[in-house]
Amino acid sequence: MDTPRIQDDLYEHVNGEWLSKAVIPDDKPCAGGFSELAREGEELLMKEFRELAASGNLDDANMKKAVSLYRLCLDEKRRAEDGISPAQDMLDTIDSLKDIDDLNAHLVQFVEEGYPLPFKMTVETDFKDSSSYGIALWGAPVFLPDSNYYKDEMAEQKKQLMPLFVGMAEKLLAKTKLSEADQALYIKDALAFDELIAKYVKSQEEWADYVAAYNPIHKEKAAAFFKPVDLTGLLGVLFPIPFENVIFTEPRYFEHFSEVFNEETFTLYKHWAYLSALIDVSSTLTEEMRDIGSSFGRALSGVAVMPSLEKQSYNLASFFFSDVIGLYYGRKFFGEAAKKDITELVQSIIEAWKDRVRKNAFLSDSTKDKAILKLGTMKLKLAYPDKTDALYDTLVVDESLTLFKNCQRLKKAKKIDELKKFGTKVDHSKWDMPGHMVNACYNPASNDITFPAAILQAPFYSIKQTRSENLGGIGCVIAHEISHAFDNNGAQFDENGNLNNWWTDEDMANFKAQTLAMVEQFDGIELPWGKVNGEFIVSENIADNGGMAASLQVMHGMKDADYKAFFMNWGRIWCQKAKVEYDKLLLSIDVHAPHVLRANITPRNFNEWYTAFDVKESDKMYLPPEKRVVIW
Numbered sequence: 131m132d133t134p135r136i137q138d139d140l141y142e143h144v145n146g147e148w149l150s151k152a153v154i155p156d157d158k159p160c161a162g163g164f165s166e167l168a169r170e171g172e173e174l175l176m177k178e179f180r181e182l183a184a185s186g187n188l189d190d191a192n193m194k195k196a197v198s199l200y201r202l203c204l205d206e207k208r209r210a211e212d213g214i215s216p217a218q219d220m221l222d223t224i225d226s227l228k229d230i231d232d233l234n235a236h237l238v239q240f241v242e243e244g245y246p247l248p249f250k251m252t253v254e255t256d257f258k259d260s261s262s263y264g265i266a267l268w269g270a271p272v273f274l275p276d277s278n279y280y281k282d283e284m285a286e287q288k289k290q291l292m293p294l295f296v297g298m299a300e301k302l303l304a305k306t307k308l309s310e311a312d313q314a315l316y317i318k319d320a321l322a323f324d325e326l327i328a329k330y331v332k333s334q335e336e337w338a339d340y341v342a343a344y345n346p347i348h349k350e351k352a353a354a355f356f357k358p359v360d361l362t363g364l365l366g367v368l369f370p371i372p373f374e375n376v377i378f379t380e381p382r383y384f385e386h387f388s389e390v391f392n393e394e395t396f397t398l399y400k401h402w403a404y405l406s407a408l409i410d411v412s413s414t415l416t417e418e419m420r421d422i423g424s425s426f427g428r429a430l431s432g433v434a435v436m437p438s439l440e441k442q443s444y445n446l447a448s449f450f451f452s453d454v455i456g457l458y459y460g461r462k463f464f465g466e467a468a469k470k471d472i473t474e475l476v477q478s479i480i481e482a483w484k485d486r487v488r489k490n491a492f493l494s495d496s497t498k499d500k501a502i503l504k505l506g507t508m509k510l511k512l513a514y515p516d517k518t519d520a521l522y523d524t525l526v527v528d529e530s531l532t533l534f535k536n537c538q539r540l541k542k543a544k545k546i547d548e549l550k551k552f553g554t555k556v557d558h559s560k561w562d563m564p565g566h567m568v569n570a571c572y573n574p575a576s577n578d579i580t581f582p583a584a585i586l587q588a589p590f591y592s593i594k595q596t597r598s599e600n601l602g603g604i605g606c607v608i609a610h611e612i613s614h615a616f617d618n619n620g621a622q623f624d625e626n627g628n629l630n631n632w633w634t635d636e637d638m639a640n641f642k643a644q645t646l647a648m649v650e651q652f653d654g655i656e657l658p659w660g661k662v663n664g665e666f667i668v669s670e671n672i673a674d675n676g677g678m679a680a681s682l683q684v685m686h687g688m689k690d691a692d693y694k695a696f697f698m699n700w701g702r703i704w705c706q707k708a709k710v711e712y713d714k715l716l717l718s719i720d721v722h723a724p725h726v727l728r729a730n731i732t733p734r735n736f737n738e739w740y741t742a743f744d745v746k747e748s749d750k751m752y753l754p755p756e757k758r759v760v761i762w
C-alpha cells in the first residue's frame with residue numbers, strides 16, 4: 131500500500147510502514163506504541179531476574195523475596211507433582227459450607243483470604259474527606275467482560291463468548307475430585323448465579339461516573355440491605371473502632387441484594403464461588419491449569435498462546451512486588467538528568483494550563499481562581515518514588531512452601547494491611563503506579579499526577595528527541611492527565627482532593643454544552659471492528675483535546691518550535707496493531723477512543739495543524755472552522 135499523504139491520514143502516514151510489517155506476538159493482544167514499551171520493559175526486567183535468580187547476589191531484601199517467588203513459579207516440575215492439591219483446602223472450605231449461618235461464621239476468613247463472596251469490601255480514600263479512609267462495598271464480578279454483555283442488545287456477543295467460558299470451566303473442574311455429574315451441576319449453578327449478579331452490577335459506562343460511586347450509608351442501614359449476610363458482625367471484627375458510615379459503590383446492587391443472595395440461591399452462590407476461586411488461582415497450580423485458566427481471557431483478546439513460563443514467573447513477581455521492582459527499575463534505568471528535564475517540562479505545561487484557564491471564555495472569574503489554585507497545588511510524581519511501602523518489609527516468601535501457598539499468604543498480608551488502614555490518616559505521598567509501568571494517571575482524591583519512568587521513553591519522551599517532538603508526545607499526555615482535574619469527574623473535587631463542587635451552576639452548564647460538541651465529533655464513526663459510542667469516551671477525548679491545546683501553548687513560547695515534528699510524534703505515540711478480538715473488546719470496555727482516532731481526530735481542531743501541513747478543504751483531515759472544538 132502506498133503511504134497516504136499526511137493531510138489525509140496522519141496515523142497511516144507516520145506508522146504505515148511499521149504497521150504493514152509488524153507481527154503481533156502470539157502471547158500478546160497487540161503491538162506498537164505503549165505495548166511496545168511495555169514489552170521491552172518486560173524483556174529488560176526478565177533478563178535482570180534471570181541473572182539475579184542465577185547469581186543469588188542481592189543486597190535488597192525485598193527484591194530477594196521477589197526473586198524467590200520468581201524461582202518458585204519457574205519450578206514447573208514441582209508444581210506438576212503437586213497438581214491441584216495445594217488448593218484443596220480452599221476448595222473444601224467453600225464446598226463444605228452448610229448454609230448462610232455457616233458462611234457468616236467464615237466471613238472474616240473469606241474477606242481476608244480473598245475467597246469469592248457475593249460482595250467485595252475494600253478500604254479507600256474517602257471522597258468527602260481525602261485525609262481519611264472509608265469502607266467501600268461493591269457488587270461481585272461477572273464472568274463476561276462487562277455487565278452490558280448480558281443485555282439484549284449484546285445477546286449475539288454473549289452467545290459467542292459464553293461457550294468459551296463454559297469450555298474453560300469444564301476443563302478446570304475436570305481436574306478436581308468432583309464427580310462428572312457434579313461438575314456439570316456446578317457450572318450450571320455458577321452460570322445461574324452469574325446471571326443474578328449481572329442484572330444489578332454496574333457497567334463500565336456507569337463506572338465512568340466516579341462520584342456516582344460515592345454513596346455513604348449508615349452501617350446499620352447497610353446491614354439491613356445485606357441480610358441474611360451478617361455485615362454488622364463482619365464490620366465489628368475487621369474494624370473494632372467507632373465509626374458510622376460505609377460506602378455503597380453500587381446502590382442498585384445492594385437494593386436487590388436479597389434477591390441475588392438468599393437461602394434459595396445459597397447453593398448457586400457456593401458453586402459459583404468454587405468455580406470462581408479455582409479460576410482465580412489456576413495460574414499458581416500446574417502449567418496445564420494455567421493454560422486452561424487463562425484460555426477465556428486470551429480468547430477475548432485473540433491471544434493464541436499463554437506467556438512463556440519465564441514471562442509468567444516474572445509477571446507474578448511483578449504483581450506482588452510491583453513497587454519494589456518499580457524502584458529497582460527506576461534506579462537502574464532512569465537517569466537524574468532526565469528526571470530534571472521532565473520536571474521542567476511538566477512545570478511549563480502547568481504554567482500553560484494556568485494561562486489557558488485565565489483566558490478561558492466560558493468560566494466565571496471565581497471558578498477560574500479556584501482552577502488556578504488547583505493547578506498550583508497539584509502534586510507531581512515523576513519517574514519513581516524514593517522508597518517503597520513499609521508493607522513490603524513485612525512480606526515473607528518461603529521457598530519450602532508451594533507457589534500457591536506463598537501467593538495466598540502474600541494476598542492475605544496485602545489485604546489485612548489494606549483493611550488496617552481504616553482509621554488512620556491517608557498518606558498522599560504514595561504512588562498509584564510503579565516506576566516500570568507504561569502508563570500515567572491523575573488522581574482526583576489526591577490532586578496528583580503520576581508519570582512512571584517506563585513511559586518517559588521514546589517515542590513519548592527522550593532527552594535525545596527535540597523539545598517539539600517531546601511536546602507532541604509526552605507533553606500532550608501530561609497535559610491530558612492534568613485536564614482530568616477539570617473533566618466531569620475531576621471538576622467535582624477541590625485542590626485538596628475533597629468532593630466539593632467549586633463550579634458555579636452556570637459554568638458547569640457551559641462546560642456540559644461544550645462536551646456535547648465533543649460527543650458528536652466521535653459518535654457513530656465506523657471502524658472495521660465496530661461503531662464508536664461518543665458518549666462513553668467523551669471524557670478522554672476532552673482530555674486529549676485539552677492536552678493538545680496546552681502542549682501547543684508551550685510551543686508558542688519557543689523560538690525553535692517545529693509544528694511538523696510535534697504532530698508527527700503525536701501520530702507516532704498512538705501506533706498500535708491489535709488482534710481484531712482485542713479491538714472489539716476495547717470498543718465495549720475502554721473509555722478511550724481507538725488509537726487511530728486519537729491520532730487523527732484531535733489535531734483537526736487546531737489551527738496549528740492546518741498551517742503546519744498546509745491542510746486544505748479537499749484533504750481528508752480537514753474540518754471546517756465552525757466544526758472545530760477547543761474546550762480548554
Ligand SMILES: [Zn+2]
Binds near residue numbers: 610670673
Ligand atoms: Zn485520560
